[in-house]
Amino acid sequence: MNLERPIPPDPYTLLPAVPSFTLTSPELADGGSLGEKHAFEGGNTAPSLEWSGAPEGTRSFLVTCYDPDAPTPSGFWHWVAVGVPADVTSLRDGELPEGAFTVRNDYGQPGFCGAAPPPGDRPHRYIFAVTALDTDDTGLDESATPAVVHFMTLQHVLGRALLTGTFQIPA
Template identity: 50%
Template sequence: MLQKTLFAGLMLAGAMASAANAQDFHLSSTSIAEGAQLAPAHVFTGFGCEGGNQSPQLSWSGAPEGTKSFAITAYDPDAPTGSGWWHWNAVNIPASVTSLEPSASGHGAMPEGAVEIANDYGAAGFGGACPPPGEVHRYIFTVHALSTERLELPDNPGNALVGFMIGANTIGTARITAVYNR
């Protein structure tokens, strides 16, 4: 009985330590803010939208112990597709990287080794917000701390596969949810 109690106590302590680590993992930005409207710089050009199509500045800190790389995603769960809309999937960002400058995506400023996956517009890299007129959509920017240095993906993977691989290797996340309407 004592062994079971000790084991349960150790499991609880481990879970609490993991939760504390997850709380320390933080995403910030000089470009976007929690609950705030995205600026025109982060709006898609096309599909009836007129924007700069620039990825936001992102900084993160407090990654969990064991982080070997990062992935960044931007996802709109409100898109009228039945499966949301992937605006950005970047993987294999080295663990030594803790920020991205504005417009890093598509301008040759992504960290060495990072791979940008085709977004749901069909182009590799960041694709800005462009909801249907009259709708407010959420844009969830997430940095994922991964337990592997590199996700092994096939050429031209779909966003569902990339999401699965990110999820299977995530040890912590930090996010900012912004909004946009037109």
């Protein structure tokens, strides 16, 4: 199968501009390769994330992982965590604090599901985003889709921090 196609843009560049803050991982340098433990066929574990400098007025965070390079017209959501409290500034291996929840990812499962680009495809980008919201009550629950989560929280976004990893499976 020939998977050659144009490289899609970073979808966050298509949204209204918001202030940025800092997002890092002890396991992943921005632009670096995800480890096997972060692959679907590996440990299927989210990288640990740490953030700082969220905008004043932050009441909660939305934490996501998105693959814009998936061979679909809509990309692929690997993780959408809603309601991370404002006093939380890190997640270890994707473990969520009390009160936070995930919606089903594009695998149809709750929680994080790891990188799984088609074998032989170019390296895929996995964009981890921590979005600061001005509310701790999004009105959402586990039945929401990733698209609905983003649509319903758009008017509450105060800032966003991004960290991108890559992953490729040889042919």
